[in-house]
Amino acid sequence: xxxxxxxxxxxxxxxxxxxxxxxxxxxxxxxAAKRKDRVFVWGFSYSGAxxxxxxxxxxxxxxxxxxxxxTPYRLExxxxxxxxxxxxxxxxxASNTRDITKVWGMGLNKDSQLxxxxxxxxxxxxYEYVLEPxxxxxxxxxxxxxRVLQVSCGRAHSLVLTDNEGVFTMGNxxxxxxxxxxxxxxxxxxxxxxxxxKEFDSRVVQVVCGQDHSLFRTKKGTVYACGWxxxxxxxxxxxxxxxxPTKLHGDIAGVNIIxxxxxxxxxxxxxxxxxxFGWGNSEYLQLASVTETTQVNIPRHLPFKIxxxxxxxxxxxxxxxxxxxxxxxxxxxxxLGKGPNLIETAVPEMIPPSLFGWSDFSPDTRVAHVRCGLxxxxxxxxxxxxxxxxxxxxxxxxxxxxxxxxxxxxVTVPGEVVDVACGVDHMVSMVRSF
Amino acid sequence: LNAAPGRGPRQRVRxxxxxxxxxxGAVELVAARVPVLADHPLVRGPRFRKLKIGAxxxxxxxxxxxxVLGIGHGNKLLTDLYNCHLTKVYxxxxxxxxxxxxxxxxxxxxxxxxxxxxxxxxxERILAVIQGTNQKALLMYSNIDMKTQEAxxxxxxxxxxxxxxxxxxxxxxxxxxxxxxxxxLEIHCLHETQQYLRKMVHEIGLELxxxxxxxxxxxxxxxxxxxxxxxxxTQWNLQSIxxxxxxxxxxxxxxxxxxx
Numbered sequence: 001x002x003x004x005x006x007x008x009x010x011x012x013x014x015x016x017x018x019x020x021x022x023x024x025x026x027x028x029x030x031x032a033a034k035r036k037d038r039v040f041v042w043g044f045s046y047s048g049a050x051x052x053x054x055x056x057x058x059x060x061x062x063x064x065x066x067x068x069x070x071t072p073y074r075l076e077x078x079x080x081x082x083x084x085x086x087x088x089x090x091x092x093x094a095s096n097t098r099d100i101t102k103v104w105g106m107g108l109n110k111d112s113q114l115x116x117x118x119x120x121x122x123x124x125x126x127y128e129y130v131l132e133p134x135x136x137x138x139x140x141x142x143x144x145x146x147r148v149l150q151v152s153c154g155r156a157h158s159l160v161l162t163d164n165e166g167v168f169t170m171g172n173x174x175x176x177x178x179x180x181x182x183x184x185x186x187x188x189x190x191x192x193x194x195x196x197x198k199e200f201d202s203r204v205v206q207v208v209c210g211q212d213h214s215l216f217r218t219k220k221g222t223v224y225a226c227g228w229x230x231x232x233x234x235x236x237x238x239x240x241x242x243x244x245p246t247k248l249h250g251d252i253a254g255v256n257i258i259x260x261x262x263x264x265x266x267x268x269x270x271x272x273x274x275x276x277f278g279w280g281n282s283e284y285l286q287l288a289s290v291t292e293t294t295q296v297n298i299p300r301h302l303p304f305k306i307x308x309x310x311x312x313x314x315x316x317x318x319x320x321x322x323x324x325x326x327x328x329x330x331x332x333x334x335x336l337g338k339g340p341n342l343i344e345t346a347v348p349e350m351i352p353p354s355l356f357g358w359s360d361f362s363p364d365t366r367v368a369h370v371r372c373g374l375x376x377x378x379x380x381x382x383x384x385x386x387x388x389x390x391x392x393x394x395x396x397x398x399x400x401x402x403x404x405x406x407x408x409x410x411v412t413v414p415g416e417v418v419d420v421a422c423g424v425d426h427m428v429s430m431v432r433s434f
Numbered sequence: 435l436n437a438a439p440g441r442g443p444r445q446r447v448r449x450x451x452x453x454x455x456x457x458x459g460a461v462e463l464v465a466a467r468v469p470v471l472a473d474h475p476l477v478r479g480p481r482f483r484k485l486k487i488g489a490x491x492x493x494x495x496x497x498x499x500x501x502v503l504g505i506g507h508g509n510k511l512l513t514d515l516y517n518c519h520l521t522k523v524y525x526x527x528x529x530x531x532x533x534x535x536x537x538x539x540x541x542x543x544x545x546x547x548x549x550x551x552x553x554x555x556x557x558e559r560i561l562a563v564i565q566g567t568n569q570k571a572l573l574m575y576s577n578i579d580m581k582t583q584e585a586x587x588x589x590x591x592x593x594x595x596x597x598x599x600x601x602x603x604x605x606x607x608x609x610x611x612x613x614x615x616x617x618x619l620e621i622h623c624l625h626e627t628q629q630y631l632r633k634m635v636h637e638i639g640l641e642l643x644x645x646x647x648x649x650x651x652x653x654x655x656x657x658x659x660x661x662x663x664x665x666x667x668t669q670w671n672l673q674s675i676x677x678x679x680x681x682x683x684x685x686x687x688x689x690x691x692x693x694x
Contacts, residue, residue, distance in 0.1 A: 020543050025531075027548040029643035339586030352590045357566065359592065361606045383562045407586045409573075410566050416559065434559060434641065 036433045037080045039093065040072035040413055043426025044394040047089040049107035050426060051075050053131040068395035070402075072413050072429065077104075077133065081430055086373070086423025087153025087209070090114060093133055093428070094151045094160065102148040103160055104133035111156040111188040113171030126190040136160075138168055139194055153423075154209030156188075161207045166198035167216060175212045176243025177227030197245060200224060210262035210280075216245055221256030223248045223269060223299075231265040232297025233280035239297055250298035252277050263372055263422075264316035269299065274308030276321060277301050284317040284333035288346035304329075304348055315372035315390075321348065322379075326366030328356070334375055337389040340406045355408045356381055373422030379408060384416030386429065394425040435672060436480040443473035488512050491522065491656055496538055497628040499524070499653030500664045508679075511686060518693040519597055520657035521605055521622045527650035528635040530615040530642075537632035539647045549644040554612045560641050561607045561619070564634075568604040575600035595624060602626035604634075616649075658685045 011019070045055040046067055052075065053059075055066040079095040090107025092114070105114030110128050115136040117127040138160060140146050150161040157171030157178055169178035170193070176182050180195045197216075206217040213227025213234055224245040225234040232239060235248045252269060255277070259270040265281035278287045279299045290300050307323040318332030329348035330336040336343070337351050356379060357365045369380040376390030376397060387408040388397045395402070398411045415431035445467045454460040471477065488509040490502030504512040530549035534541030575596035578585045588594045596603060604623045611618040621631060632648035639646025654661050663682055665674050 020546075023543060023546050025546045025548060029551050031551045033551055033643070339583040340581055341583045354590055354592055357569070359606070361608055362562070362565075384559070385562070385566055403581065406581060407589055410570050412567055412570065434556065434563075 037418075038415060038431045038433060039075040039077055039081050039084070040415075040429045040431055041075050041091075041426065042069045042072050042398040043396040043423070044089075045069055045426075047107050047426075048129045048131040049086070049089055049091045049423065051091065051093075051106040051131070051133045056129075056131055070395040070398070071400045072398055072411065075133070075428075083148070083150045084419070084421045084428045084430060085151045085153040085158070085209075086421045086426060086428055087113065087158060088155045088211075088374075088424050090130075090153060090158075091421075091423070091426070091428055092136075092151040092153055092158055092160075094148045096147045096149065098144055098147065100143050101135040103136045103138060103151060105136050105158070106130045106133050108156075109189075111172040112191040112193075113153070113156055113158045115170050115194060116190065116192045128189065136170075138162075139196070140165055149205075150207060152207045152209040152214075154214070155211045157209065157212075157214070159207040159209055159214055161204060164203075166196055166200075167204055167207055168194050168196055169214070170194045172212075173243075175228035176241050177209075177212050177214050179214065179226045179243070179245050181243050182241065200245065201247070206260060208260050208262050208267075210267060211264050213262070213265075214245070215260050215262055215267060217257055217260045217269075221258070221272070223252060223257055223260055229297065230295075231281040232295045233262070233265045233267055235267065235279040235297060235299050237298050239295065248279075248299055250277075250279070251301040252299045259311055261312050261314045261372070263314055263374060266314050266319065268312040268314050268319060268321075270309050270312050270321075274310070274324065275301060276304060276309050276312055278319075285344055285346040286314075286317075286319050286332050306348055306350070311370055313370045313372035313377070315377065316374040318372075318375075318377070318390075320370045320372060320377050320379075322367055322370045326368075327351075327353065328367050328370060328379060330377070335390050335404055335406055337377060337407055351408065356387055357383065357385055357410075369419070371420055371422050373427065374424045376422055376427075378420050378422050378427070380417055380420060384418070384432075386411045386413060386417040386420055388427075396423070396425045396427055398427060435482050435485075438672075440481050443469040446470050490515065492627070493653060494628045496540070497651035497653065499651075500656045500659050500661060501653075502656050502659055505675075505679075511690070514690050514694065515657055515686065517597075518657065518689065519595060519624060520689070520693075521595075521624055521655075522626070522653060522657070523655035524621045524623070524628075524631060525610065525650070525652045525654055526619045526621055526631050526635060526648060528617050528619070528638070528646045529649050530617070530639060530644055530646050532647045533636065533639065533645035534647050537629070537636040537648055539649050541647075545645055547639075547644045549615055549642075552614065552642050552644060554609070556642060557612060557617070557638075558609060560638055561609060564604065564638075565607050571601070571603050572596065572605060575603065600625050602630045618650075658682070658689050 041050040081093045082096045083094045085092045093104045109130050117130050119125045119127050146162045146165050152159045160168040172188050178195050179197045200218050202219040204216050205219050208215040216224040226242045226245045229239050234242050256272045257269045258272045261268050266286045267280045269277045277299045279296045283294045287296050306329050309321045310324050311322040313320050317334045320330045328351045331345050331348045333344040366382050367379045368382045371378040379387045389405045389408045392404045415433045418430045420429040448468050449463040450466050451461045452464045454462045488504040493501045533545040576594045602625050606622040608620045610620050628651045635646050635648040
């Protein structure tokens with residue numbers, strides 16, 4: 001209460017405290033606030049693989065086309081994306097929803113690797129470049145019950161894995177990589193054909209695309225392959241094309257394989273006991289630890305003494321594995337991640353964990369997953385951080401710099417990175433907000 | 435200081451006249467050690483009239499902790515220590531639920547928010563992100579060419595840090611205590627100001643979709659000097675200061691040799 005003749009003066013402590021207690025309290029997030037799932041993309045955008053049409057065709061006069069997106073850019077999607085895969089200039093996003101639209105594709109579509117995308121200008125032709133995520137119509141028998149588990153992309157073909165309707169393949173089939181008979185002079189552009197593969201010894205749980213071949217891993221632990229075999233990447237004992245998925249033998253016969261990986265012409269498989277098996281191209285010393293030949297057409301056990309292996313990833317010229325203890329080992333050729341001096345090695349070399357954020361302050365930081373692009377590597381830690389290294393082709397590393405990265409470098413993503421898919425010149429990551 | 439016995443007067447050899455042993459008026463020159471008159475205390479006056487005291491890294495009014503001072507010739511060591519760019523460690527206390535204009539709890543209130551949705555997990559996640567982005571800044575401002583093998587070697591050992599001017603960089607953050615609404619962090623940083631740390635507390639609050647103010651900033655380590663070496667107010671006397679200087683001399687020398 002202030003008298004009329006008394007000056008105002010600065011508020012006393014008691015007045016301040018009362019004002020503070022009377023101030024309204026704002027609530028920005030409730031107790032049950034959910035973390036949102038987001039998709040971030042970066043890399044070369046002119047192929048449309050990033051799914052942002054304004055980078056290629058600006059929607060306002062003052063905007064300029066963006067050839068390269070050097071840092072992670074958020075891609076707005078209506079549905080929660082559970083799986084993503086990057087091919088050579090195109091991307092597939094899949095959600096494990098029960099809705100009719102489960103898979104979206106963007107990027108190059110010259111071989112119908114994204115299915116048939118009807119052009120609006122000419123209803124009979126399809127788009128050759130798809131600039132934003134467009135639904136891919138899959139010929140499902142029960143579209144409202146089947147779920148898409150995983151997608152994978154190769155050079156010009158893609159594979160979609162469902163939970164009870166087998167594997168759907170689309171795209172280029174000149175080497176039989178889609179699992180159907182090669183038709184001479186087939187025109188792949190604007191094709192409606194999506195092939196379904198169901199004849200395996202048990203349910204398929206993982207599909208992997210190499211450059212021009214496909215690998216299928218079943219629940220029983222067997223591996224099937226089809227496609228080009230000139231480098232032995234089909235692992236079937238010959239160097240010919242295979243157009244029907246055929247079971248692999250060699251050193252993996254009878255072994256329960258828990259993960260397969262491939263992106264170029266070399267393939268790696270990990271068994272449940274932690275052993276690594278490889279086949280395919282070995283021109284870059286990927287399999288030089290067991291053989292001098294540069295093409296290995298039958299799976300061979302790689303006797304590395306690095307501990308039990310949990311996950312493996314194959315790139316174009318280099319390979320990386322993750323052991324149960326959380327250590328990362330690299331071998332092959334190219335920028336392997338141990339500085340500019342290590343260019344090639346046939347025996348796996350460990351990357352020190354301090355480069356992945358391990359320190360005395362956070363001794364429980366470990367690498368949880370490893371992924372490979374054609375000449376890049378990516379590692380995800382259990383704290384949700386993404387580290388990349390390798391050749392920075394058209395900004396695909398996402399570091400914001402143009403130079404190649406010779407040792408693991410953090411990518412700043414506003415959120416916890418859950419998964420990442422690496423392609424030739426772009427990458428896609430699935431991130432959870434804080 | 436002036437009362438303490440200083441150096442004794444310098445001695446000089448002079449040839450003094452002394453009566454010759456023979457007797458009579460003959461005088462001969464005898465060499466003798468004589469104190470120099472210029473060193474006599476009445477001529478020289480008090481040894482110390484002014485003392486040059488320099489301060490190390492700044493510590494503002496609302497913060498507390500280790501404050502390094504250099505006396506006389508020690509000021510030169512201060513510049514050398516500054517060029518070493520060693521990290522400083524602070525304990526920062528914060529309070530959720532309030533936002534003020536100068537980010538501390540004595541400022542004018544801007545907003546009050548709820549904070550019951552904050553868990554220790556979310557908090558540590560934010561701290562991990564802060565550490566991650568600052569790690570990148572560490573490598574970027576250190577002006578080392580990333581393409582060389584020695585950059586890789588230093589990065590493995592964790593020894594890369596900016597050796598020149600750079601914006602504030604945080605090398606490590608750790609949560610010491612977390613009891614809603616209060617929390618306490620231990621922050622290792624370079625080239626920072628205390629107001630920057632308070633702003634960081636405010637930004638942590640914003641990131642967690644609430645607000646926070648900083649209640650306490652205390653420096654517990656400045657390069658080689660820790661709280662154990664520091665003298666509390668009761669020990670601000672000549673004896674302890676001299677002892678402290680003697681104890682720290684060795685540490686400072688080894689650190690300077692290692693870095694420069």
